[in-house]
Amino acid sequence: MFEWKWEFVWEILPRLLQATGNTLIAAGAGYAIALVLGLILAIAQRSPYRVLTFVVREFVEFVRSTPLLLQIFFVFYVGPQFGVRLSPWASGMIAIGLHYSCYLSEVYRGGLDSVPRGQWEAATTLNMTTVQKYRRIIIPQAIVPSVAGMGNYLVGIFKDTPMLSVIGVAELIHTANAIGTENYRFLEPFTLVGLIFLAISLPAAGLIKVFDGLVRRKMGLK
Amino acid sequence: MGFIDFLVQYWPRLLSGAGVTVAQFLLAAVLGIAISISMGLMKLSQKAAMRGVAVTYIEIFRGTSLVVQLYWIFFVLPLFGLTIEKFTAGYLAVGMNIGAYGAELVRGGILSVPKGQWEAALAINMSPAQRMRRIILPQALVYMLPPWGNLMIELLKGTALVSLISVTDLMFEARQINSSTFLSAQVFGAALVVYYVLARFFVTPFMRWLERHMARKMGRA
Numbered sequence: 001m002f003e004w005k006w007e008f009v010w011e012i013l014p015r016l017l018q019a020t021g022n023t024l025i026a027a028g029a030g031y032a033i034a035l036v037l038g039l040i041l042a043i044a045q046r047s048p049y050r051v052l053t054f055v056v057r058e059f060v061e062f063v064r065s066t067p068l069l070l071q072i073f074f075v076f077y078v079g080p081q082f083g084v085r086l087s088p089w090a091s092g093m094i095a096i097g098l099h100y101s102c103y104l105s106e107v108y109r110g111g112l113d114s115v116p117r118g119q120w121e122a123a124t125t126l127n128m129t130t131v132q133k134y135r136r137i138i139i140p141q142a143i144v145p146s147v148a149g150m151g152n153y154l155v156g157i158f159k160d161t162p163m164l165s166v167i168g169v170a171e172l173i174h175t176a177n178a179i180g181t182e183n184y185r186f187l188e189p190f191t192l193v194g195l196i197f198l199a200i201s202l203p204a205a206g207l208i209k210v211f212d213g214l215v216r217r218k219m220g221l222k
Numbered sequence: 223m224g225f226i227d228f229l230v231q232y233w234p235r236l237l238s239g240a241g242v243t244v245a246q247f248l249l250a251a252v253l254g255i256a257i258s259i260s261m262g263l264m265k266l267s268q269k270a271a272m273r274g275v276a277v278t279y280i281e282i283f284r285g286t287s288l289v290v291q292l293y294w295i296f297f298v299l300p301l302f303g304l305t306i307e308k309f310t311a312g313y314l315a316v317g318m319n320i321g322a323y324g325a326e327l328v329r330g331g332i333l334s335v336p337k338g339q340w341e342a343a344l345a346i347n348m349s350p351a352q353r354m355r356r357i358i359l360p361q362a363l364v365y366m367l368p369p370w371g372n373l374m375i376e377l378l379k380g381t382a383l384v385s386l387i388s389v390t391d392l393m394f395e396a397r398q399i400n401s402s403t404f405l406s407a408q409v410f411g412a413a414l415v416v417y418y419v420l421a422r423f424f425v426t427p428f429m430r431w432l433e434r435h436m437a438r439k440m441g442r443a
Contacts, residue, residue, distance in 0.1 A: 067382035
């Protein structure tokens with residue numbers, strides 16, 4: 001039987017908390033990319049150009065049906081083959097941002113579809129350009145029903161950051177693994193990582209629910 | 223090396239990797255479905271203790287990451303004398319993880335069966351177990367199958383993580399070939415296509431077929 005050692009916990013906790021910072025930065029940066037790119041993908045699917053719509057649709061399907069881990073390797077290793085060197089952080093952010101942008105585009109798509117036709121027609125009557133219509137009329141209304149879905153993927157992206165450890169991003173799992181191999185003790189580091197994940201993702205999920213309710217009430221929905 | 227030459231040389235390894243991926247997928251799916259049903263039912267139980275177990279299980283597995291769970295099962299459990307072989311640890315972790323998500327789907331499906339169905343089953347003197355098995359679950363299945371389609375894709379993608387504990391699945395073979403040849407675009411490209419084909423032309427059509435089949439059986443087609 002292996003015993004839990006508190007002194008070892010206190011010894012490694014600062015390092016793990018530092019890695020938690022990296023994990024949060026990775027999740028935040030990846031999410032920022034995904035939020036913007038997802039909106040572009042969602043709007044592109046509504047364009048009148050059939051070829052563009054088709055290509056974007058298939059791209060989203062492709063990315064959503066293949067593993068993120070494989071996409072991270074693809075971005076990291078294929079660049080150098082063609083002379084483009086990307087750091088682990090850069091390729092990690094590209095892969096994770098791209099992966100989640102495809103999920104978010106589906107969330108936005110639902111939101112955009114829920115905006116009533118009359119809003120489009122009213123915007124046209126006011127002689128707005130397409131960009132104005134999206135920016136001032138459609139997107140603000142499409143975001144509200146999307147808040148819950150967007151929040152879920154924020155938690156999702158946070159829980160997927162451990163995959164970045166495979167290309168050497170020093171996030172939580174990578175650090176726990178390093179601590180484990182240095183000290184031949186895996187019980188404390190891996191258990192602590194699990195607890196840190198719980199301590200962040202459970203309150204986050206709760207906050208998202210509260211925030212979603214708040215936004216909906218503010219906009220007079222439900 | 224061109225893509226065709228690459229495939230000619232390496233297809234046996236990619237194929238054997240894909241075989242392991244499919245095996246992991248099927249085993250994890252069976253385990254995940256069993257856990258989903260039992261945890262989903264427990265979460266609806268009248269007994270607070272049962273609900274407590276289900277909520278704890280679901281929150282732990284949904285609140286931490288699959289990678290963390292996989293490492294914990296593979297590296298930490300042996301310290302308590304419970305050594306699990308890597309192939310088993312792989313589908314155990316993936317199945318237990320998917321089971322937590324599936325439990326919520328089962329719960330939602332059961333709750334969406336109209337109240338009249340519960341009352342009718344009670345009126346003809348069925349025991350709670352009979353009512354669940356013959357009346358409620360079959361109808362709940364029809365309601366929850368569409369989201370299960372997505373979950374099965376997530377499951378397939380989740381199996382790629384077992385490569386991290388050296389299960390020789392498609393992801394693992396791709397990494398091995400990559401580190402010995404550096405033909406990254408070819409090998410990772412081929413692996414992406416295999417995963418896509420499995421998801422788009424096997425898992426999704428099967429789930430759609432099952433949806434239609436069940437709906438027809440329930441007289442809702």
